[in-house]
Each structure stands twice: as C-alpha cells, then as structure tokens.
Amino acid sequence: MDDNDLKFAVNNLKVCIDNHTILNGIDLMVNKGELHIIMGPNGSGKSTLANSIMGDSRYRIEDGTIRIDDVELNNISVDERARKGIFLAFQYPVEIPGVSLSKFIWSAQSSLGKNTTLKEFQVMLENGMKMVALDSSFSKRSLNEGLSGGEKKRSEMLQAYMLKPRLIILDEIDSGLDVDALRQVSDMINHLLKNNSAVILITHYQRIIENLTPPYRVHILVNGKIVQSGGYELVKKIEADGYESFKEVN
Amino acid sequence: MDTSFKTVEKYAYSSGRGLSKKLIEEISRMKKEPEWMLKFRLRSYEIFLSKPMPAWGPDLSKLNFDDIIYYIKPDEYKASNWNDVPTEIKDTFEKLGIPEIERKYLAGSIAQYESEGVYAKLKKEWEDKGIIFMDMDSALQQYPDIIKEYFMKCVPNTDNKFSALHGAVWSGGSFAYIPAGVKMDMPLQTYFRMNANNEGQFEHTLIIAEPDSSVHYIEGCTAPVYTTNSLHSAVVEIYVKENAKARYTTVQNWSNNVYNLNTKRAWVERNGKMEWVGGSLGSYITMLYPSSVLRGEYATASHLNIAFGKGNTWKDGGAKVIHNAPYTSSKVIAKSISMGGGTSVYRGLIRINKGAYMAKSHVQCDALIMDEKSRSDTYPHNEIYEPTATLSHEASVGKISEEQIYYLTSRGLREEEAKSMIVLGFLDDVMREIPFEFSIELNRLIKLEMSKMGAVG
Numbered sequence A: 001m002d003d004n005d006l007k008f009a010v011n012n013l014k015v016c017i018d019n020h021t022i023l024n025g026i027d028l029m030v031n032k033g034e035l036h037i038i039m040g041p042n043g044s045g046k047s048t049l050a051n052s053i054m055g056d057s058r059y060r061i062e063d064g065t066i067r068i069d070d071v072e073l074n075n076i077s078v079d080e081r082a083r084k085g086i087f088l089a090f091q092y093p094v095e096i097p098g099v100s101l102s103k104f105i106w107s108a109q110s111s112l113g114k115n116t117t118l119k120e121f122q123v124m125l126e127n128g129m130k131m132v133a134l135d136s137s138f139s140k141r142s143l144n145e146g147l148s149g150g151e152k153k154r155s156e157m158l159q160a161y162m163l164k165p166r167l168i169i170l171d172e173i174d175s176g177l178d179v180d181a182l183r184q185v186s187d188m189i190n191h192l193l194k195n196n197s198a199v200i201l202i203t204h205y206q207r208i209i210e211n212l213t214p215p216y217r218v219h220i221l222v223n224g225k226i227v228q229s230g231g232y233e234l235v236k237k238i239e240a241d242g243y244e245s246f247k248e249v250n
Numbered sequence B: 001m002d003t004s005f006k007t008v009e010k011y012a013y014s015s016g017r018g019l020s021k022k023l024i025e026e027i028s029r030m031k032k033e034p035e036w037m038l039k040f041r042l043r044s045y046e047i048f049l050s051k052p053m054p055a056w057g058p059d060l061s062k063l064n065f066d067d068i069i070y071y072i073k074p075d076e077y078k079a080s081n082w083n084d085v086p087t088e089i090k091d092t093f094e095k096l097g098i099p100e101i102e103r104k105y106l107a108g109s110i111a112q113y114e115s116e117g118v119y120a121k122l123k124k125e126w127e128d129k130g131i132i133f134m135d136m137d138s139a140l141q142q143y144p145d146i147i148k149e150y151f152m153k154c155v156p157n158t159d160n161k162f163s164a165l166h167g168a169v170w171s172g173g174s175f176a177y178i179p180a181g182v183k184m185d186m187p188l189q190t191y192f193r194m195n196a197n198n199e200g201q202f203e204h205t206l207i208i209a210e211p212d213s214s215v216h217y218i219e220g221c222t223a224p225v226y227t228t229n230s231l232h233s234a235v236v237e238i239y240v241k242e243n244a245k246a247r248y249t250t251v252q253n254w255s256n257n258v259y260n261l262n263t264k265r266a267w268v269e270r271n272g273k274m275e276w277v278g279g280s281l282g283s284y285i286t287m288l289y290p291s292s293v294l295r296g297e298y299a300t301a302s303h304l305n306i307a308f309g310k311g312n313t314w315k316d317g318g319a320k321v322i323h324n325a326p327y328t329s330s331k332v333i334a335k336s337i338s339m340g341g342g343t344s345v346y347r348g349l350i351r352i353n354k355g356a357y358m359a360k361s362h363v364q365c366d367a368l369i370m371d372e373k374s375r376s377d378t379y380p381h382n383e384i385y386e387p388t389a390t391l392s393h394e395a396s397v398g399k400i401s402e403e404q405i406y407y408l409t410s411r412g413l414r415e416e417e418a419k420s421m422i423v424l425g426f427l428d429d430v431m432r433e434i435p436f437e438f439s440i441e442l443n444r445l446i447k448l449e450m451s452k453m454g455a456v457g
C-alpha cells in the first residue's frame, strides 16, 4: 500500500443549515488519482458538499456518511480530516493578517507530520511558486491579505502542491482567472493527478475541463442531489442547453 | 557553622504593614540618604495623603493601603521559599523551558541570577566609555548631585497619587547615564546588572541620555514574576537630550494578585528620539500609560504596546504624548488581546499645544477579542490647539473569526495552533520591533496561554 492509496466514499449524505435541507442524499466514490468534476447551478449545494467533507461546523449532517479508508469522518474535527489527507481549496479564501504564506505552509506541513528540512522546503516552495506563477515575494506576504481573486486561487493551488493531500477538493478554482492563470492552474492540477492525488473539481466552465487530463467523471448536482453522472458529453450538454433539462429530470 | 546565613537573618528587616511618617524616616535612615531625599520623601507622603484615588479607570476600591508592606530589605523579600511558589507558575516555567537556576531567580527564591563572567566584562567596557549603570540606592550615594538634578523632575511627586506614594517609599531600581556622543551598540539589561536591588515594588528607574548618545534599555522578562506583594508602583524617568536616542523595552508578567500601577515618562529635547516598546502580561490590574513630552523641535516619540488581558485581569494601558515644539512627531501603536473574561482598555492622550507648528501624530489601536466573556474598550483623547498640526487615528476591534480558524485547521493545524497563529499574526507589526529574544519568548508564552484556554474551553 503506497501513501496515496485512497478509498473515499460519501453515502446518502443529507446536510442542513438552520433546519433547511441543502444536500438531499449525495453518493460519491473517489479512489486514488481519480478526477471527479461536479457541475451545477448556483445554490445547488456544491460548496456545501465541499465544506461538509472538510468538516465546517456550520453545516449539520442529518443523515448518511462520509468515509475515508472505511473510517467515518462525520464526527471528526477539521484538522483531523486534513491529517487524513483531505484538502479544500476555498471558493473565497479568508484573509489572515500578519501570518506569512511560507510560515503558514511550514507550520501546516509539520502539523500534518510531513517533516522536511528548511532547505528542502525552500526548494519545493520555489518550484511550486513558479508552477502557479506567483512571484516569490508572495511567500512573505500575509495569507490572502490584499491578494487579487486570481492570486488567492494561485495561493490555494500552491498550498495543495506543498501539502500533498490524497484528496483535493477545488471549489470554483477557475472562477475569475484569466487565460494564462487558467493554464497554470490546470497544469498544476494535472501535475497533482499524475502524482496520484485524487481531485474533486467544482466548476461552471468547460474551459478548465478541456485543459485537464482524462479520464474523469462528471456529476451534475441540482437541488442537493446528483441527478446524472457521465463523461464529457454532459459538459457539452450544459454548455449548449444550460441546466434546464437536468432540472426536469429531477 | 554558616555565619553568613546568620548575618542575613540579623539584618532582615520588614516594615510591617501600613505606612507612616515614622516608617519613611526609618527607610531613609537605613539607606543613609542625604537630608534632601528624606525631605522629599516626607513631602511626597503628604501629597499622597491629600490626593484622591483616580476617579477613572479600573476599580481600585479593594486596594487597601494599610495592608501593604512598603519596605522589605530587597534580599529578604525576594528570598521566598521555592516551595511557596504556586504550582501554576512553576508549570509555566517548566513549559517555557527556563533553566532551573533562572526559574528560582524569577520566582524570587534566589536574589540574583549569577553570570558574573559576562557581567564583569560588560562592566569594564561601560566604565571605559563613562557609562554609569548601577542600582538607584548606590547611585544616590555615589552621584548625589546628578540624582538631585533629575530625580522626579520629569515625573513629579505631584503628578498623581501613585507617583506621590512612590516618592515617599521608593527603593531600588536602576540608574543609567550615557555620556554625550556615546552610542551603545548593546542594550543595557537589568538582567546583567548584578549588584542586587534591581527589582521591587517601588523601584525607580532613571535614564539620562546626553546629547548625541544612544541607548537601549531592556527591563523585565516574559516569565511570570511571582511576588507576595500586591502593589507594584514603579516610576521610570528618561531624559533624552538633543540628538540623542533612547529606547525602553519592557515586558512584564506579574502574578495575578498584583496591582501594577506605574508612571513612566520621557522628556525629549530637540531632534531627540524616544521609543517605548512594551508588553504587558499577567497582574490583576495594570494601569500604565508611558508618556513622552516632546520639548524641542523635531523631537519624535514612538509608542508600541502589546497588552494581554486574560481571565480575571484588567489591562488599562495606553500612551500619552505632549507636543510642545514645532515639527515634532509621534506614533502610537497599541494592540490588545482579551481572553477568558479579561478586559483590555486603551486610554490615550495626544495633546498638541499651540505653537507646535506642523506637529504630526498617528495613533493606531487594535483590539482582538477571543471569546464572548472578554471585552475591550478604547478611549482615545485628542487635544489639538495648533491649527497646522495633523493627527490621524485608526482603531479596530475584531473578534477572532470562526472562518479564520476553519481555514487554518483545514490545513491540519490544531485549533489552539490556529488561534495562536491568528493572535501572533495580529501582533506581527509590533513583534517585529521587539528585541528578538523577547519576541521568541512572547511567542512561546502566547502559544502556552492558548493551549491552556483550549483545555478550559
């Protein structure tokens, strides 16, 4: 069994906020190195799914399970989930003044039990920053503070690269990126997949998907349920007709 | 037989509780002070009796002046028994990784921390340059004229009730004199000053930086200082002459039975620079507003402070700057953290007097509140009598956010680690200004406090 082996499963997951049901029975299986793409209209519950997997305490699990390697995560703390290899690139990363990006990643690595020497760390950080095209000066800047939308997304990808998670959830990582940034972020995703991380990519756009290395599986999330799963043909259909036809199915 | 032990016992002296004219005469006599000092003490005592308690700020009504021991021979009051030191404080030492010998020093169970070798070498260097650094009681004996010229001129005994009390019963403290043109590259630290008497309840610190000199004076330590005395009322006076630069750094962490009521002030002459850097942890009630009086053109003051109000404590702190000359400028950055039911108050005064042409001041105070039980208040007070002056003020009060904790824990940090990271980030711009060894210790201490809170909450 190598380090990246993964058996991740969401079963019949029902989640609510303020007694309002948002996810209504989600099933999803992800194994080592797989790419899963989740698409769906605004407000359908995509971020809710991502955050429920990560363990955000604002969301309450009503029913169902989230498991990794047959261990149930439902009542496990956020940091413990991270230590089990789950990583979430946030749709809107929060600003943390006075905490530098490099210092944060260094601490996170050691919390995850990934011990590197300072030298190795620096080399890796430099590589990663090149790959996501972040100027090296960003490593000393405060976490997300005053960063543009695109820079925040690059910083999220850099963290994924540095922390080597087994399962990476990317919540609208491509929103607000220009063509170059999209290319760099896609390349990074491909790199991580090649190194056997599994990825759940939440997106609205065909563009990023075209940059990613197949195979992958597409899931359409409408009103808190996965209404259809399949291949690239689903992406084409959304591009042509929007989500209307899927809503009818529901 | 150990005779030295007997000698100590013989001269052991404690004034008993309460204060009287007779006691003050006794203190002065035992110290063999000049007549003028005795007179000064007695006049201060009268002022103390006539002045009301401060009508503002934290509640001092439980402070009973009759229950305080005003004078104990320094060796004696520090020489408490290691076994009497509360376990919590011992634990903190342990966790901070402070060597045993230092722990005992900090806890007051030995009078001095021995490092004679280092000290002797420094002392020689200082003497060669004409620098004087000694305890105040000795300075009064050896340099009575200098002391008489400066003692409680900057902080007069009429300033407030506690400065009056201090004038009556002061004992110990440090005297530092930097001759004109001497720039000290190494900080003066009380830590290295071995001839005793350097800490106490009513210690007096007098620093004179002659023209074109520079000095960095460091006092205190981050480890908790345990004392059975419940009132600490020190006075610090700093004279920054033309073109001179003085920096005063202090970190204090008194045990939580202590009323820490101090008066610290600097007079800054033309083109002089005064920098206050402070960290205030522990104690029961703290009132501390270091002040700078900018007396000559182009004089500047910078005040950086970190206050940590935790549990049943009240931190009332701030800064006071008086601009009395043209082109003077000042900067105040105050950061406070309130947690576990603690209160942190920023109370500041900036006064720009008429004639302080083009004077500038910037005040920034930021508060971070860690939980629902804790609070923070800001009372900035500005008086501008000069139309060409400019003053800017920024204040922020923030609660530690769940979203930030979520973000950091999602990368694997434990909740306490996440919280201390947020706190240290909040303090970052002030931490950068703090001497390295202090910031390292503060770092450790804050992490330790956070982990304690984690265990409780």
Ligand SMILES: Nc1ncnc2c1ncn2[C@@H]1O[C@H](COP(=O)(O)OP(=O)(O)O)[C@@H](O)[C@H]1O
Pocket: A017, A018, A022, A040, A041, A042, A043, A044, A045, A046, A047, A048, A049, A058
């Ligand atoms: N913290 C919250 N409090 C209340 N309602 C929320 C919260 N987060 C999400 N919702 C609601 O849940 C639904 C799904 O939101 P979300 O998962 O963010 O959708 P998506 O990411 O697919 O756009 C929306 O109707 C949204 O308004």
Ligand SMILES: [Mg+2]
Pocket: A046, A047, A048, A091, A171, A172
């Ligand atoms: Mg979303």
